[in-house]
Amino acid sequence: xSVIVLAGTIGAGKSSLTALLANHLGSQAFYESVEExxxxxxxxxxPEQYAFLLQIYFLNKRFANIKKAMQEDNNVLDRSIYEDSxxxxxxxxxxxxxxxxVSVYDELLHNMMEELPxxxxxxxxxxxxxxxxxxxxxxxxxxxxxxxxEQLEFDPTLYNxxxxxxxxxxxxxxxxxxxxKIQIDGDQLNFVENPQAAYQVLAMVDKKLAExxxx
Ligand SMILES: Nc1ncnc2c1ncn2[C@@H]1O[C@H](COP(=O)(O)OP(=O)(O)OP(=O)(O)O)[C@@H](O)[C@H]1O
Ligand SMILES: Nc1nc(=O)c2ncn([C@H]3C[C@H](O)[C@@H](CO)O3)c2[nH]1
Numbered sequence: 001x002s003v004i005v006l007a008g009t010i011g012a013g014k015s016s017l018t019a020l021l022a023n024h025l026g027s028q029a030f031y032e033s034v035e036e037x038x039x040x041x042x043x044x045x046x047p048e049q050y051a052f053l054l055q056i057y058f059l060n061k062r063f064a065n066i067k068k069a070m071q072e073d074n075n076v077l078d079r080s081i082y083e084d085s086x087x088x089x090x091x092x093x094x095x096x097x098x099x100x101x102v103s104v105y106d107e108l109l110h111n112m113m114e115e116l117p118x119x120x121x122x123x124x125x126x127x128x129x130x131x132x133x134x135x136x137x138x139x140x141x142x143x144x145x146x147x148x149x150e151q152l153e154f155d156p157t158l159y160n161x162x163x164x165x166x167x168x169x170x171x172x173x174x175x176x177x178x179x180x181k182i183q184i185d186g187d188q189l190n191f192v193e194n195p196q197a198a199y200q201v202l203a204m205v206d207k208k209l210a211e212x213x214x215x
Pocket of ligand 2 (some may be wrong): 010032034040053054055058083084085087088090150
């Protein structure tokens, strides 16, 4: 039973590649809760007030998605549970969560990770696919997608938030060792509009999955 997770900063292309990959593998895509997420706009309006609540919201939804995704082979998850912690710790470092909230979150996450139902013998995904994008591309994509509360006009301090998040993703990916991993160059490969680039990305994932299956 294999589960594939997508990773990457805001606007990297995770949802787009999740759809492409699930379609290619004939499996189901599991997306992050965004449209129906009532906490997300509140967080962008007032991060100090809502960082902790948003984190609990995402953790709960992520766990529910993982449980569902595990029921069939090759399902694809849009963002890993590990990145939630990366985002929360960035927010905590910016003073948007206090020490008690951080330790409650870290302990809850640890506790939930122990219960992850990937399989009786396996607590991690089979493959993590990281889409790396430059800061300039990240800003372009966020603008292109156009969620109002994510725009720099909505809050100019988002510029530094996005810059630091993108920077932290590099070392996060280097230090990620829970499963096999590959990196896709999201600046160069326009897998959304260019079928050749999409073919290239899917071939990379197929090759890695074949390697994993051969052991
Ligand atoms: N490789 C790519 N080339 C060109 N455009 C892309 C690429 N990947 C994504 N996009 C575009 O960038 C925007 C953001 O993509 P997407 O919603 O898939 O990102 P995401 O990583 O899921 O973001 P978030 O974490 O914020 O939900 C969309 O408008 C999408 O069409
Ligand atoms: N603070 C915070 N913690 C998370 O765990 C988290 N996961 C996603 N997001 C935000 C990023 C995009 O705006 C939007 C879609 O990815 O939701 C998060 N924000």
